[in-house]
Amino acid sequence: MINSVSAKVKVDPKDAKVSMAHFYVAFIALALGGLMGLLQVLVRSGKFELPLGIGYYEILTTHGVLMGLILTTFFIMGFQYAAVSKTAGTHSNAARRAGWIGFWLMTIGTLMAAAMILTNKASVLYTFYAPLQAHWIFYLGLTLVVVGSWVDGAAQIMTYAKWRKNNPGKPSPLLTFMAVINTVMWIVATLGVASTVLFQLLPWSLGLVDRVDVLVSRTLFWYFGHPLVYFWLLPAYMAWYVVIPKVIGGKIFSDSLARLTFILFLLFSVPVGFHHQLMEPGIDPAWKFIQVILTFMVVIPSLMTAFSLFATFERYGRSKGAKGLFGWFKVLPWNDARFTVPFIGMVAFIPAGAGGIVNASNQMDQVVHNTIWVTGHFHLTVATAVLLTFLGVSYWLVPHLTGRKLTKSMNKLAIIQGWVWFIGMTFMSVAMHLEGLLGGPRRSSFSTYGNSQQALDWIPYQIAQAVGGSILFIGIILFLIIFINLAFFAPKGEEEFPVGEAENLEEKAPLVFENWKLWLGITAVLILFAYTVPFIDIIQNAPIGSKGFKTW
Amino acid sequence: MAKAELKTEQKTEIEDSSSLKGTLASVFFLGLFIVITWVSVYMLFVERF
Numbered sequence A: 001m002i003n004s005v006s007a008k009v010k011v012d013p014k015d016a017k018v019s020m021a022h023f024y025v026a027f028i029a030l031a032l033g034g035l036m037g038l039l040q041v042l043v044r045s046g047k048f049e050l051p052l053g054i055g056y057y058e059i060l061t062t063h064g065v066l067m068g069l070i071l072t073t074f075f076i077m078g079f080q081y082a083a084v085s086k087t088a089g090t091h092s093n094a095a096r097r098a099g100w101i102g103f104w105l106m107t108i109g110t111l112m113a114a115a116m117i118l119t120n121k122a123s124v125l126y127t128f129y130a131p132l133q134a135h136w137i138f139y140l141g142l143t144l145v146v147v148g149s150w151v152d153g154a155a156q157i158m159t160y161a162k163w164r165k166n167n168p169g170k171p172s173p174l175l176t177f178m179a180v181i182n183t184v185m186w187i188v189a190t191l192g193v194a195s196t197v198l199f200q201l202l203p204w205s206l207g208l209v210d211r212v213d214v215l216v217s218r219t220l221f222w223y224f225g226h227p228l229v230y231f232w233l234l235p236a237y238m239a240w241y242v243v244i245p246k247v248i249g250g251k252i253f254s255d256s257l258a259r260l261t262f263i264l265f266l267l268f269s270v271p272v273g274f275h276h277q278l279m280e281p282g283i284d285p286a287w288k289f290i291q292v293i294l295t296f297m298v299v300i301p302s303l304m305t306a307f308s309l310f311a312t313f314e315r316y317g318r319s320k321g322a323k324g325l326f327g328w329f330k331v332l333p334w335n336d337a338r339f340t341v342p343f344i345g346m347v348a349f350i351p352a353g354a355g356g357i358v359n360a361s362n363q364m365d366q367v368v369h370n371t372i373w374v375t376g377h378f379h380l381t382v383a384t385a386v387l388l389t390f391l392g393v394s395y396w397l398v399p400h401l402t403g404r405k406l407t408k409s410m411n412k413l414a415i416i417q418g419w420v421w422f423i424g425m426t427f428m429s430v431a432m433h434l435e436g437l438l439g440g441p442r443r444s445s446f447s448t449y450g451n452s453q454q455a456l457d458w459i460p461y462q463i464a465q466a467v468g469g470s471i472l473f474i475g476i477i478l479f480l481i482i483f484i485n486l487a488f489f490a491p492k493g494e495e496e497f498p499v500g501e502a503e504n505l506e507e508k509a510p511l512v513f514e515n516w517k518l519w520l521g522i523t524a525v526l527i528l529f530a531y532t533v534p535f536i537d538i539i540q541n542a543p544i545g546s547k548g549f550k551t552w
Numbered sequence B: 001m002a003k004a005e006l007k008t009e010q011k012t013e014i015e016d017s018s019s020l021k022g023t024l025a026s027v028f029f030l031g032l033f034i035v036i037t038w039v040s041v042y043m044l045f046v047e048r049f
């Protein structure tokens, strides 16, 4: 890659501080969210009750918000900020100021939302569906998180634009390109959630209006909610495509293929939100079907990714003299946490993806919708594939940023951490999938439903989830020990920021990939196509709207 | 003579180091896994609805 010339060896210490600030908040969220997760599995096993009259939905809201919204957004913004600084050059003072402003806006917003949840004024779960009504400070806090992430994203875009100006006619560094695609997708997506919060939920929770249109609000939420999951996934893909090849000593299979994959995700992530509303009345089935087809388009970049990762591994293995169909598998560097931990994540993405195809299969969603199967599914996607990749990245990025080293013993503990997560998640996720197929609901505390046989049959699976969840909690503690070591105590030294090179350096990425007018144009066309008619329909046939409910 | 024979025998065993047949097999397995998962839940669906 041409770009490695302009890139600095190390992320500038001033930029490192911005990233580390994001990581502190992210991992505090992981610690507290993990504790809530543990409580949930214990409650759902039927062997434990929450003390002091704490409600189940209060802890579940805390878990969903901290894990799904706070941990992810903070980590991603910190990682992408560092990745851009490393590959496109140190951020300008203006961009760095944006990084700090974004960080503080997000942090203040988080504290506001957390205060409302902890005082039991916002047990509305992380999807905050109307007509459940939270305190307005909760919505305002989440708004600040989103606005802060935009400012954070602006920092990355500024540095990308500067690089383009200084390097006319050249494709931008791959990691920077990927970070910018993800940021742009995020901005497009959050317009939906920002609209429902600003125009519906805030005025309604402030008492300025009495009623809210539930379907409009949920549709705007899912316009955002699906790309949200790709916003989590793409930074993991950045690590898989660019970092892992370098860690194992191999090459990126193809730079252009990686860029094309990211562009396809930009195009097909947004106009698909209806696949979360397949069971919802009030939306024309024909439009649901159209969005299901668009959903299946993301199978293409997903399988492109699987192919090129396998190819990277096989090429590397064969260069080491591995023979046979799968000989390359054995020579991969299993003793290197920077490889093994994300690799476990990649493996988890196989059943995760297969389950996702089931969920999206229109009528088949009836089998699994709102069952604990869905929870099993996204603990494989975000809580394993994405999370283990983020942790694997932290194992080199945190010491890189703090000027320390990942020692041999910490590397070993990190590998143990990865396998502990794998074991815990196998228990919890398999049990969730099976219980879901037997009809066990998600988002519910323990109940035998008047000793109905069906509900009694779920109990063994809930016990298995409690076992798995407890093991997962140990995994979180192990991670926190390593993180604190890497941030404060590990010996001073240089830890590499691994950035892979493409196998074929002559292959220059086509410049059309950086034609934002084109890609944003197609994105807009697809969104307008998928949403305009059904949205008009929803508004024209709207009921009078609902008053707010507080069910907790 | 014997030496030359040995050589040709070895040649057939040497694999092209740029071979991607493991990758091909892997993506086929992946596809198969997806199909099996999907069909299993599909059968449940047909049975129940």
Ligand code: HEM
Pocket (backbone or CB within 6 Å): A034, A035, A037, A038, A040, A041, A044, A060, A061, A063, A064, A067, A068, A071, A125, A126, A127, A375, A379, A382, A383, A387, A441, A442, A443, A444, A445, A468, A469, A470, A472, A473, A476
């Ligand atoms: C110690 C580890 C964890 C345990 C034991 C755990 C357990 C659980 C359980 C039992 C539920 C469902 C409860 C219900 O539906 O009634 C749940 C929901 C959820 N979990 Fe986790 N989890 C863990 C880690 C994570 C991580 C790392 C993430 C994300 C990065 C995550 C994200 C979520 C989300 C978004 C929900 C949905 C909340 C909702 O339905 O509103 N979890 N978790």
Ligand SMILES: [Cu+2]
Pocket (backbone or CB within 6 Å): A225, A226, A229, A275, A276
């Ligand atoms: Cu989705």
